[in-house]
Amino acid sequence: MAEGNWTRVGEFILMSFSSLPTEIQSLLFLTFLIIYLVTLLGNSLIILVTLTDPMLHSPMYFFLRNLSFLEIGFNLVIVPKMLGTLLARDTTISFLDCAMQMYFFFFFGVAECVLLATMAYDRYVAICNPLHYPVIMNQKTRAKLAVASWFPGFPIATVQTTWLFSFPFCGTNKVNHFFCDSPPVLRLVCADTAMFEIYAIVGTVLVVMIPCLLILCSYLRIAAAILKIPSAKGKHKAFSTCSSHLLVVSLFYVSLSLTYFRPKSNNSPESKKLLSLSYTVVTPMLNPIIYSLRNNEVKNALGRTFHKAFGLRICIP
Numbered sequence: 001m002a003e004g005n006w007t008r009v010g011e012f013i014l015m016s017f018s019s020l021p022t023e024i025q026s027l028l029f030l031t032f033l034i035i036y037l038v039t040l041l042g043n044s045l046i047i048l049v050t051l052t053d054p055m056l057h058s059p060m061y062f063f064l065r066n067l068s069f070l071e072i073g074f075n076l077v078i079v080p081k082m083l084g085t086l087l088a089r090d091t092t093i094s095f096l097d098c099a100m101q102m103y104f105f106f107f108f109g110v111a112e113c114v115l116l117a118t119m120a121y122d123r124y125v126a127i128c129n130p131l132h133y134p135v136i137m138n139q140k141t142r143a144k145l146a147v148a149s150w151f152p153g154f155p156i157a158t159v160q161t162t163w164l165f166s167f168p169f170c171g172t173n174k175v176n177h178f179f180c181d182s183p184p185v186l187r188l189v190c191a192d193t194a195m196f197e198i199y200a201i202v203g204t205v206l207v208v209m210i211p212c213l214l215i216l217c218s219y220l221r222i223a224a225a226i227l228k229i230p231s232a233k234g235k236h237k238a239f240s241t242c243s244s245h246l247l248v249v250s251l252f253y254v255s256l257s258l259t260y261f262r263p264k265s266n267n268s269p270e271s272k273k274l275l276s277l278s279y280t281v282v283t284p285m286l287n288p289i290i291y292s293l294r295n296n297e298v299k300n301a302l303g304r305t306f307h308k309a310f311g312l313r314i315c316i317p
Contacts, residue, residue: 016082032079038285042285043284046288046291060126067115070115075280093175095165106161114150160203164185
């Protein structure tokens with residue numbers, strides 16, 4: 001229904017990878033389907049072993065389990081619809097579904113930023129205050145930190161999504177992305193969005209930079225503590241407890257920063273799609289692999305879990 005120059009949008013069209021040949025889209029579908037299944041399987045295994053294995057009931061694995069829950073949710077929000085656009089060429093998404101997808105994308109994205117900072121704090125306490133670690137990171141504190149990690153996503157996602165979808169849309173309803181992210185949807189708005197853009201930029205900087213600074217401060221203190229350890233073996237053991245988390249943080253923040261903090265002149269829609277794939281699709285798959293292959297406790301726990309469930313003794317190198 002037209003109202004002046006405005007159009008009441010009932011659905012959007014996700015452009016996704018429609019500019020690519022059909023053969024390439026079919027190949028992308030198979031690739032993303034495999035990544036999606038590996039992500040669900042890997043993160044589900046992390047949740048299973050950290051819940052059932054008594055050796056993994058420490059705070060570090062409690063937060064790792066939260067991260068795996070988060071990664072599964074992140075994937076469920078984005079990947080199934082993307083696979084549908086590639087396989088069935090069903091590129092339409094309703095107004096409400098687009099808003100819900102954006103809402104949960106913001107929610108899980110904010111939660112991951114804060115949770116990674118919480119995990120860095122956990123490593124800081126474990127290395128810099130090892131004798132007080134069980135007391136400081138007791139069960140009650142863990143629960144509070146987990147709630148504090150998940151909660152900020154609710155108000156931020158609510159304000160940003162509600163505000164954006166309260167604008168009138170006009171002209172084309174084609175979203176040049178594979179999911180309903182804020183910048184491509186904002187381009188379809190036919191109203192003054194200056195205040196919203198300021199809010200979005202400030203909010204993004206705060207959500208990304210504050211946890212990032214907390215992570216940086218934690219690791220500076222950790223590095224100083226590790227350097228004071230006299231033996232090379234002790235230094236290696238201390239660093240190994242942080243290396244997996246540090247790698248996950250680097251993958252997440254580098255791709256996120258390149259996506260949202262590059263100058264617009266260097267940020268074409270196609271390059272942004274590729275960068276978005278890294279933290280929405282690839283990183284959630286890599287996280288359980290990184291934590292399992294670089295952690296002997298997780299590898300041993302996986303072996304014990306398979307032995308109990310199937311009677312198989314599996315040795316993970």
